[in-house]
Amino acid sequence: MQVAVQGLSKAFGETAVLHDINLLVPEGQFCALLGPSGSGKTTLLRIIAGLEFADLGRVLFDSTDVADRSARDRQVGFVFQHYALFRHMTIADNVAFGLQVRERKLRPAAPVIKRRVAELLELVQLADYGARYPDQLSGGQRQRVALARALAIEPRVLLLDEPFGALDARVRKDMRTWLRGLQTKLGLTSILVTHDQDEALELADSVAVMEHGHIIQCASPQAIYDQPATPAVYEFLGGANRLTCRVSNGQLFVGDALLGSLAAADDAAADLYVRAHDVELLPTAPGTGLQGELLRLTWGGGMTHAQVRLQSGDTLEVDVPPWSSQGHSWLVGQAVTVRLRRYGVFGSLAGAHPAAFVGI
Amino acid sequence: MRALLIGVALAFIGLFLLLPLFVVFTEALRHGVLPYLAAIREPDAVSALLLSLKIVAIVVPINVTFGIFAAWTIAKFRFPGRSVLVSLIDLPFAVSPVISGLVYVLLLGSRGVLGPLLQDWDIQIIFALPGMVLATLFVTFPFVARELIALMEQQGNDEEYAARTLGAGGLQIFLRVTLPNIKWALLYGALLSAARALGEFGAVSVVSGHVRGYTNTLPLQVEILYNEYQFQAAFAVASLLALFALVTLVLKTVLEHRFGRELKTH
Numbered sequence: 001m002q003v004a005v006q007g008l009s010k011a012f013g014e015t016a017v018l019h020d021i022n023l024l025v026p027e028g029q030f031c032a033l034l035g036p037s038g039s040g041k042t043t044l045l046r047i048i049a050g051l052e053f054a055d056l057g058r059v060l061f062d063s064t065d066v067a068d069r070s071a072r073d074r075q076v077g078f079v080f081q082h083y084a085l086f087r088h089m090t091i092a093d094n095v096a097f098g099l100q101v102r103e104r105k106l107r108p109a110a111p112v113i114k115r116r117v118a119e120l121l122e123l124v125q126l127a128d129y130g131a132r133y134p135d136q137l138s139g140g141q142r143q144r145v146a147l148a149r150a151l152a153i154e155p156r157v158l159l160l161d162e163p164f165g166a167l168d169a170r171v172r173k174d175m176r177t178w179l180r181g182l183q184t185k186l187g188l189t190s191i192l193v194t195h196d197q198d199e200a201l202e203l204a205d206s207v208a209v210m211e212h213g214h215i216i217q218c219a220s221p222q223a224i225y226d227q228p229a230t231p232a233v234y235e236f237l238g239g240a241n242r243l244t245c246r247v248s249n250g251q252l253f254v255g256d257a258l259l260g261s262l263a264a265a266d267d268a269a270a271d272l273y274v275r276a277h278d279v280e281l282l283p284t285a286p287g288t289g290l291q292g293e294l295l296r297l298t299w300g301g302g303m304t305h306a307q308v309r310l311q312s313g314d315t316l317e318v319d320v321p322p323w324s325s326q327g328h329s330w331l332v333g334q335a336v337t338v339r340l341r342r343y344g345v346f347g348s349l350a351g352a353h354p355a356a357f358v359g360i
Numbered sequence: 361m362r363a364l365l366i367g368v369a370l371a372f373i374g375l376f377l378l379l380p381l382f383v384v385f386t387e388a389l390r391h392g393v394l395p396y397l398a399a400i401r402e403p404d405a406v407s408a409l410l411l412s413l414k415i416v417a418i419v420v421p422i423n424v425t426f427g428i429f430a431a432w433t434i435a436k437f438r439f440p441g442r443s444v445l446v447s448l449i450d451l452p453f454a455v456s457p458v459i460s461g462l463v464y465v466l467l468l469g470s471r472g473v474l475g476p477l478l479q480d481w482d483i484q485i486i487f488a489l490p491g492m493v494l495a496t497l498f499v500t501f502p503f504v505a506r507e508l509i510a511l512m513e514q515q516g517n518d519e520e521y522a523a524r525t526l527g528a529g530g531l532q533i534f535l536r537v538t539l540p541n542i543k544w545a546l547l548y549g550a551l552l553s554a555a556r557a558l559g560e561f562g563a564v565s566v567v568s569g570h571v572r573g574y575t576n577t578l579p580l581q582v583e584i585l586y587n588e589y590q591f592q593a594a595f596a597v598a599s600l601l602a603l604f605a606l607v608t609l610v611l612k613t614v615l616e617h618r619f620g621r622e623l624k625t626h
Contacts, residue, residue: 051521071524078525084518088540098526101536146522153526 001062001156001189002027003048008057010043017043019213021057025157025206028187030180032200035210036236041193042161044210048191049159050074061156077150077188081162083142085134091145092117092130098153120148123182140171147179151186158183158190164199172196176203197237201225209233231346234273241279243314245272245345252345255312257290262345274343277319281306281330282337289339292316294332306330308338384602387595399596407573408581409600414489415564415577416557419496423553424546427504432538434505435512436520449505452498460498461566464491487569492577495563500556504549511545548615555608559601 008021017040025031033041046052048059050071058065066074086094095117099108108116121127124144134142143163150158163179164172180203183190194200200207201221208218209232217229225237234240246253247270252262254272282289295315296307304320316338320330330336389396399405434446452460466472469486470479478485485491519541523533539546561579568575576584578601585594 049525051524071521072527072529074525075527076525078522080518080522082518084522086519086523086537086540097523097528097536101523101526101528101532149522149526 002060003157003189003191004058004060005044005048006058006060008044008047008054008059010040010047010052010054010056017213018047018054021213021215023208023215023218025189025191027189029205030183030190030192030203032192032194032204032207033210034194034197034200034207034236036195039210040213041210045159045161045191045193048157049076049078051078075153075156077147077153077155077158079143079146079150079158079160079163081165083134083139083146083166085142085145085149087134089133090130091121091126091132091134091137094134094145095120095130095149095152097149116152120152123151124148138171139167140175143167143175147182156189158188160190160192162193162195164196165194172199179203201237209236211236226342228273228344231271231273234275234344238275240273240275241314241316243272243274243310243312243316245270247345247347254290254314255310257311259290259340268347271346272340272343273346274316274340276305276317277303278340278342279316279318280339280341281308281318281320281324282339284335285337289337290316292336292338294330294334294336297330297332304330308336310338381602384595384598387591388599390592390595395592396596396599399593400600402593404573404576405581405593405597408576408578408597411489411492411575412558412577412579415493415496416554418493419500419557420550420554422497423500423504424550426501427508427549428542428546430505431508431512431542435509436517446509449502449509452500452502457495457499457560457562458566461495461563464494464498464563464567468494486567487571487575489575491567492564492575495567496557496560499560499563500553503553503556504546507545507549507552508542511542515541544615544618548612551608551611551615555605558604 003023003025005021005023008018009016010018021040021044023031023044033044035041043052047054050066050069050073054067058067060066061074071078086097089097096113099113099116102108107113117130118127121130124147126141126144126148129137129141129145134145137145147163160179164175167175176199192200192203201224204221206218207221207224208215209224209229210216211232217224217233219227224233228234228237231242243254245259247262247268250261252259252272259272280289284291290310290312292308292310294306295309298305302322304322306318306320308316308318310316318338388399400409430445430449434442434449465486467474468478468491469475472486483490485494519537520533523537528536559579560577561583564577565580565583568577568580570576570580570584572584578597582594582598582601585591585597
């Protein structure tokens, strides 16, 4: 089923939490809502589920407006960050709940429910755990039970609210891979809320980055990463160096150094964003990049982190892969040249952000 | 040092809790078993016992019902005036029971604000069972509500939301999700309020009018017997209250044991 959100706004009292949200999740796609806490992503998910209601705008399941349907009738599978398992019920009873509360004529017969529960527990790899209670399971297992419980009602869309937020790092990674496999297998339209960029980029077909109640960019993970729409998206996806630059007659300068040509930009100051791993560190080679001085070196496992003071006065964080030094060792204080392999330029005129991206 | 502290604690408990309990039973049985049985079979004593039980039977279900409503409202919703409501629930703990009894007399007695109206309708509240029930309700209301509010706030709303997305209706959510989660706390609160209702003296004393055989509860009967120098009979009736207290204590301990395990499940 396709989920569409159109012109949605919501305020809690005086505080506006969502502004004119538009979102389209096509049938079978996995969409991630990515943003810091307070960005409105969970509220948006709860409105789609029918646990909250919008002040303005529509939520469409396929072409049906579900505005006047409560969560009870929307047939959505909702997975909560803290599992929300029924603590006094066995795992099997938890999974069976959605079927058992149906009105009599829609309720499957007891043996059918039992078989369905067994299938679902098999699906989430917890076949032998039916008789246990939630407090006897680990966090990862509980979240799989919550998923089985949500799937029991044959939901038309799966909504996941920070589902791995309470799990430790390794379990989270395993669960991520497993969930994506399951979602692909079931072909179930899914929306995930997360503040973890790795999770969003790895899991989703499309990522909607949210900030202050707006969707600031919605695109494929690759496009989000390679062509962030605003500096905020850069900041949010793991951060980047910001350099002050100047565009003049179609040429891009950092300080006095010419970086390259840039089409469709006015003569103006602009901001250049470049990620630490998109910068190449070289021994001094005049004329081929930006000149600077090596300020600091920190060994960080796979990468060495270098800090370079440019002639323009900006400092630049650089990730140096172990194989790039080609036999010579870096010394703090030495003169170096950096090349920017891939970066984005944002004009700062009048708050607009016409962006240009350059990749070498 | 540790031994000293434990010794002091034990001596204190012995002196102020166990010794009085011991005295109650020895005084009650001072003249043997037969006078003891005679004292508690005496018609006024029996009617006092029945009245006390009747009040408990009326008050506890009301407390349970309204306690659930109050706790549900306070724990699951945010609304203006919520903190005022929380303070109001604690009010009976802060007010002297005698005062609360007196308020009912001033409000509903024959010379009270609503007295003439009630007389016109021929309704007797003060110096009758309804007044005693009201006074007891006022004093015992916080027990259930307070137990539940703490637990329900800690449990949050997620389970109810989950049930809703799974297709459950309001009543189903309450009966299948909320109630099972609070049942031990509910029982615990009900037990405490029953114990308090049985033992309440001040508030009930003011509104009862002490009509022997009609509006005397067990504690009031003890007082009357004692004032009439019938010490053995007074202690015999008091021993009934002490027995109820002991049973309550045992049940409470069992529940706390059970309840503690339930609380761990989150």
